[in-house]
Amino acid sequence: MAERLIYVGLDVGGTTMKAAAVGDDGSPLSAPVVMDTNPERGQEAGLETMCETIRRAVAAARLTLADVTAIGVVTPGLMDIKAGLILDPPNLKPWKNVPVRDHVRAAFQKPTVYQNDANAAAYGEFWVGSGQAASSMVLFTLGTGVGGGIILGDAIVEGEHSHGGELGHLRIDLPDRGRLCGCGARGCLEAYASATNVVKRAREDLAAWRGPTKLKQFYSANDDEFTAKDVFDLAADGDALAVKVADDTAYYLALGACAVIATVDPEMIVFGGGMVAAGEWFRAAIETYVKRFGLPFPTRTVKIAFASLGSDAGFIGAAGCARLGMKGKA
Numbered sequence: 001m002a003e004r005l006i007y008v009g010l011d012v013g014g015t016t017m018k019a020a021a022v023g024d025d026g027s028p029l030s031a032p033v034v035m036d037t038n039p040e041r042g043q044e045a046g047l048e049t050m051c052e053t054i055r056r057a058v059a060a061a062r063l064t065l066a067d068v069t070a071i072g073v074v075t076p077g078l079m080d081i082k083a084g085l086i087l088d089p090p091n092l093k094p095w096k097n098v099p100v101r102d103h104v105r106a107a108f109q110k111p112t113v114y115q116n117d118a119n120a121a122a123y124g125e126f127w128v129g130s131g132q133a134a135s136s137m138v139l140f141t142l143g144t145g146v147g148g149g150i151i152l153g154d155a156i157v158e159g160e161h162s163h164g165g166e167l168g169h170l171r172i173d174l175p176d177r178g179r180l181c182g183c184g185a186r187g188c189l190e191a192y193a194s195a196t197n198v199v200k201r202a203r204e205d206l207a208a209w210r211g212p213t214k215l216k217q218f219y220s221a222n223d224d225e226f227t228a229k230d231v232f233d234l235a236a237d238g239d240a241l242a243v244k245v246a247d248d249t250a251y252y253l254a255l256g257a258c259a260v261i262a263t264v265d266p267e268m269i270v271f272g273g274g275m276v277a278a279g280e281w282f283r284a285a286i287e288t289y290v291k292r293f294g295l296p297f298p299t300r301t302v303k304i305a306f307a308s309l310g311s312d313a314g315f316i317g318a319a320g321c322a323r324l325g326m327k328g329k330a
């Protein structure tokens with residue numbers, strides 16, 4: 001019997017880290033093990049928690065370390081992928097220059113691959129998710145920010161400085177008058193289409209809105225708080241203002257997608273994260289704008305889809321990166 005190939009994927013986030021052993025076909029061998037990251041406790045403690053999460057993931061799958069072929073660790077940026085270093089990520093403060101890959105490799109004596117979390121999520125979708133049948137795929141992940149990943153052939157586009165696929169910072173509006181982005185520039189996609197900015201735009205639109213909208217009632221009934229999900233839920237109900245805000249979001253995302261189509265001409269563009277709960281009409285709206293504004297030839301056949309792995313894409317993609325490091329997708 002051939003040796004069973006097993007990869008452990010660890011997805012380190014600012015709040016929690018999540019790991020599972022994953023088979024050669026991309027199926028997790030147990031539910032993921034989740035531990036608190038507690039970055040404020042320092043990077044030594046962080047590295048130890050990473051190793052403990054990996055150990056528990058192996059145990060959760062009723063395996064031993066001897067069964068593990070390779071390990072993949074993914075984190076948010078800033079990072080140096082080639083050097084295996086976490087540099088100075090805003091959501092892992094006060095960590096700085098943490099040698100993640102070499103630490104994990106030394107602790108387990110296994111081949112260890114390090115990757116950006118959004119790139120890994122894209123690879124996960126490409127390997128066993130929505131992009132499984134595609135030969136090239138781009139992922140936009142919609143959350144507090146807008147992340148991205150580009151997979152061409154069986155390769156992740158990391159870029160020379162580990163900043164390939166930073167799709168949230170595609171410029172979709174003029175840099176001297178566009179909306180201000182968290183990166184300090186104006187006109188980035190993220191400044192329009194992240195969950196945070198969907199809420200900001202909804203508040204602005206609401207201030208100028210003269211027609212009826214449940215968003216107004218929500219606004220007063222819920223202590224002035226609503227979320228991007230509320231906007232999309234109301235849009236699904238047909239609320240006119242919420243539909244406008246959601247449709248504008250589809251338009252902005254499509255502009256980002258058109259820029260990517262003109263750059264790498266992928267077979268498929270996948271959208272993941274909270275807003276995909278809005279459903280098929282939102283996907284169709286993005287597709288309509290892509291076909292209207294994108295390069296005519298590639299947009300005729302480019303596939304626009306929602307992600308299918310949900311929040312598991314990170315650790316499955318991390319395992320996929322470990323596998324890619326050993327043998328590639330085939």
Ligand SMILES: [Zn+2]
Binds near residue numbers: 169182184185
């Ligand atoms: Zn930006």
